[in-house]
Amino acid sequence: MRRAHTVEQVRAAEADLMARLPEGALMQRAAAGLAYAVVDLLGSAYGRRVLLLVGSGDNGGDALYAGALLARRGVQVEAWLLSEHAHPGGLATLKQAGGRVTGRPGRPDLVVDGIVGIGGRPGLRPEAVAALRSLDGVPVVAVDTPSGVGVDTGELDGPHVTAAVTVTFGTHKIAHLVDPAARASGAVHLVDIGLDLPEAPVEALQPDDVAALLPRPRPDAQKYTRGVVGVRAGSAEYPGAGLLSVAGAASGLCGMVRYVGDDAVADRVREAHPEVVGAGRVQAWVVGSGGGKHAGDELAAALADGVPTVVDADALRHVRVPIAVPAVLTPHAGELAAMTGADRGDIEARPLHHARSAAAAYGAVVLLKGRHTLIAAPDGRVRVTTTGTPWLATAGAGDVLGGLIGSLLAAGLTPYDAASVGSWLHGAAATLASGGGPVTAGAVAASIPAAVRGLADG
Numbered sequence: 001m002r003r004a005h006t007v008e009q010v011r012a013a014e015a016d017l018m019a020r021l022p023e024g025a026l027m028q029r030a031a032a033g034l035a036y037a038v039v040d041l042l043g044s045a046y047g048r049r050v051l052l053l054v055g056s057g058d059n060g061g062d063a064l065y066a067g068a069l070l071a072r073r074g075v076q077v078e079a080w081l082l083s084e085h086a087h088p089g090g091l092a093t094l095k096q097a098g099g100r101v102t103g104r105p106g107r108p109d110l111v112v113d114g115i116v117g118i119g120g121r122p123g124l125r126p127e128a129v130a131a132l133r134s135l136d137g138v139p140v141v142a143v144d145t146p147s148g149v150g151v152d153t154g155e156l157d158g159p160h161v162t163a164a165v166t167v168t169f170g171t172h173k174i175a176h177l178v179d180p181a182a183r184a185s186g187a188v189h190l191v192d193i194g195l196d197l198p199e200a201p202v203e204a205l206q207p208d209d210v211a212a213l214l215p216r217p218r219p220d221a222q223k224y225t226r227g228v229v230g231v232r233a234g235s236a237e238y239p240g241a242g243l244l245s246v247a248g249a250a251s252g253l254c255g256m257v258r259y260v261g262d263d264a265v266a267d268r269v270r271e272a273h274p275e276v277v278g279a280g281r282v283q284a285w286v287v288g289s290g291g292g293k294h295a296g297d298e299l300a301a302a303l304a305d306g307v308p309t310v311v312d313a314d315a316l317r318h319v320r321v322p323i324a325v326p327a328v329l330t331p332h333a334g335e336l337a338a339m340t341g342a343d344r345g346d347i348e349a350r351p352l353h354h355a356r357s358a359a360a361a362y363g364a365v366v367l368l369k370g371r372h373t374l375i376a377a378p379d380g381r382v383r384v385t386t387t388g389t390p391w392l393a394t395a396g397a398g399d400v401l402g403g404l405i406g407s408l409l410a411a412g413l414t415p416y417d418a419a420s421v422g423s424w425l426h427g428a429a430a431t432l433a434s435g436g437g438p439v440t441a442g443a444v445a446a447s448i449p450a451a452v453r454g455l456a457d458g
């Protein structure tokens with residue numbers, strides 16, 4: 001599991017560890033990891049030019065100590081002090097190692113952003129903005145966090161650094177996983193400094209977590225014990241949505257798929273998926289994609305069954321609190337805006353806040369779709385999906401996702417696990433199907449079994 005902790009949690013763990021270690025030991029660990037990552041990105045050390053942007057706190061201290069390590073390896077290191085105060089020990093060590101303080105740097109090969117880390121408020125001061133503007137186009141390695149981002153919120157409120165690589169310490173911070181700040185973090189490299197941390201409020205499944213959660217058929221399995229998922233999606237106007245929901249559900253992760261809906265759509269579903277059957281008992285429902293004006297009735301019929309339900313697309317605006325069954329709601333930002341009355345732009349700017357609020361308000365798991373899809377539980381826990389490719393932003397991809405999550409619900413996963421495992425597999429399948437090029441929703445569905453095969457045994 002990749003875990004992201006709050007600043008308060010990191011501070012507490014840091015205080016605990018620092019009390020047991022010689023002074024400065026943690027900063028030395030951080031600086032060593034940072035220097036290593038900088039050389040890795042540069043490809044070599046001797047003769048390369050690195051500029052440190054240094055703020056007033058320990059984030060600047062990390063940059064200065066790392067700069068000293070780089071200078072000893074032959075890197076030409078300059079430090080641009082953006083505050084009247086700079087970490088005294090770090091500054092002295094940099095100078096001893098041959099680094100220089102400058103106010104007018106030449107054009108470096110790489111910039112180290114040590115302006116501000118977990119002690120920072122969102123936004124940057126004018127001196128930092130001007131410095132960054134003069135260095136436009138030079139790759140930036142951010143120390144701990146890209147300066148200026150909302151570390152605990154993942155929000156961007158004002159100017160901020162956009163990093164190629166972020167080297168962080170002890171644990172991920174929420175800004176590294178949650179958009180839009182995650183986009184400003186670039187590739188995130190975690191340096192272990194030995195912090196002992198509590199449960200994380202935000203996490204991202206990794207392949208071994210998905211392998212462990214994935215429902216697998218027991219040796220004595222039969223189709224009914226593996227679970228049956230029912231799909232109520234598609235309509236005469238939007239038959240494709242029904243086909244794609246079924247394609248996601250029929251990837252083999254549960255025992256059987258039932259389709260209930262428009263006769264003409266049902267004929268096409270059976271043609272494309274001969275294994276799909278009609279009405280009967282199910283362990284989970286998927287409702288809404290392409291349902292058009294029938295979506296409200298279909299949702300009511302599904303909820304009357306009392307089994308866990310995925311509510312997508314057209315059915316979302318018919319959801320009323322309290323929802324009578326364990327549910328996964330799967331809106332994109334526009335659909336969530338229509339449900340809650342919030343502004344769509346504000347949802348895109350503050351997806352963590354809005355996903356959490358909606359999960360609490362509806363008493364259901366809310367999966368907010370996007371580049372880094374968020375899965376929020378009513379108790380406040382959040383998982384972030386980091387698999388996928390921008391090629392997945394294609395019509396019908398969401399229909400496939402709903403069907404896939406429904407099959408995992410039918411197989412017995414909790415709504416939170418079904419939504420997060422389904423979203424992870426959906427992204428992994430898209431990456432496989434894409435191979436770096438365009439992809440269709442149908443191809444994503446067809447790649448789900450390969451994405452499952454790519455996991456180690458759980």
Ligand SMILES: NC(=O)C1=CN([C@@H]2O[C@H](COP(=O)(O)OP(=O)(O)OC[C@H]3O[C@@H](n4cnc5c(N)ncnc54)[C@H](OP(=O)(O)O)[C@@H]3O)[C@@H](O)[C@H]2O)[C@@H](O)CC1
Nearest residue numbers: 014026027030057058059116117118119120121123125144
């Ligand atoms: N925790 C750990 O385990 C470890 C932590 N370590 C490192 O310590 C870092 C945290 O250091 P920190 O506490 O000194 O805070 P930090 O981020 O440097 O900022 C402090 C000062 O910046 C200022 N400032 C604020 N907002 C600003 C803005 N928008 N724009 C400009 N300036 C702004 C404000 O000071 P002011 O100028 O207002 O007086 C504030 O007091 C952490 O990120 C990691 O790198 C590692 O060394 C080892 C293990």
Ligand SMILES: Nc1ncnc2c1ncn2[C@@H]1O[C@H](COP(=O)(O)OP(=O)(O)O)[C@@H](O)[C@H]1O
Nearest residue numbers: 332369370371389390392393395396397398399
């Ligand atoms: N930039 C992006 N990068 C990766 N995945 C994305 C991006 N934008 C959207 N997606 C994913 O693509 C899918 C689109 O679903 P949705 O918006 O419901 O489309 P549709 O309604 O046409 O099926 C979602 O799984 C979403 O997370």
Ligand SMILES: [K+]
Nearest residue numbers: 113116143145
């Ligand atoms: K920083």
